[in-house]
Amino acid sequence: MRKTISILGCGWLGAELGKKLMSKGYIVKGSTGTAGRYNELEFSGIQPFYIRIKPESVVIDYFSFFNTDVLVIAIPPKRVENISDIFPGQMGQIIKLIRQLKIPKVLFISSTSVYEATNSVVREGEEGNTEKPSGQAILKAEKMLQEEEGLQTTIVRFGGLIGANRNPARFLAGKQNIPGNVPVNLIHRIDCVNIMTDIIEKDIWGEVLNAVSPEHPTKKEFYTKASEVTELPAPGFVETPVKYKIVNSDKLIQRLGYTFKYPSPMDYLKELQEWAYRI
Structure with missing residues (x-):
């Protein structure tokens, strides 16, 4: 029997995961809170559901979304006031449904912002x-x-997302006085999708895993090159020291036997440059 995967938050990242899983024979359900995205999911072959998670309730069209073998939770907290209360409140609503419908396994998409x-x-x-x-x-x-008792959860903490139609240069284009000697913690969408697929296929549960490209160029190196490649105004960097972190992904590499397609974010910029030369 084919397994069913439900992706709560089928956006820029979740939809790509859904397409990859469908290519491997899984039944994929995806949720969205917008009409435009609903139609896109339906067109791609992902079974679309309208779901909005609030701290006090869930707005949903069909509860059959939660009839699944694995629930992928890919809804990041919004940048709003009191988010430290709102997002856990939303999670509480999701857990009620997990408990009610006896979902056995959850893949939670987390972030390196926890460090x-x-x-x-x-x-x-x-x-x-x-x-x-x-x-x-x-x-x-x-x-x-x-x-949550009886629930098998794996948490994947992704770094900053790059790839596809996300031009990294636009985030800092033309800005000035940016501390430049700070290592970046980034990961390409292709690696994100491959990692999540590996976790599901290899049945890796009960883990917490960092997922960041193993190489960490400085912010100055990465965004200066990104601006050059995409012809956007270069940021102005300063040597002002600021606190930083280098997120280590060795546990993930060992646990999954994973090889990054983009071991350095600079590899993605080389690809962008080569693509620009061809057109």
């Missing part, structure tokens, strides 16, 4: 006291899933 900037390498279990409200909210959500 404190300690001017050092950080690994799973070394979260510290993150200063970001989004990181605090995600840590609370992680803990809620991990503590």
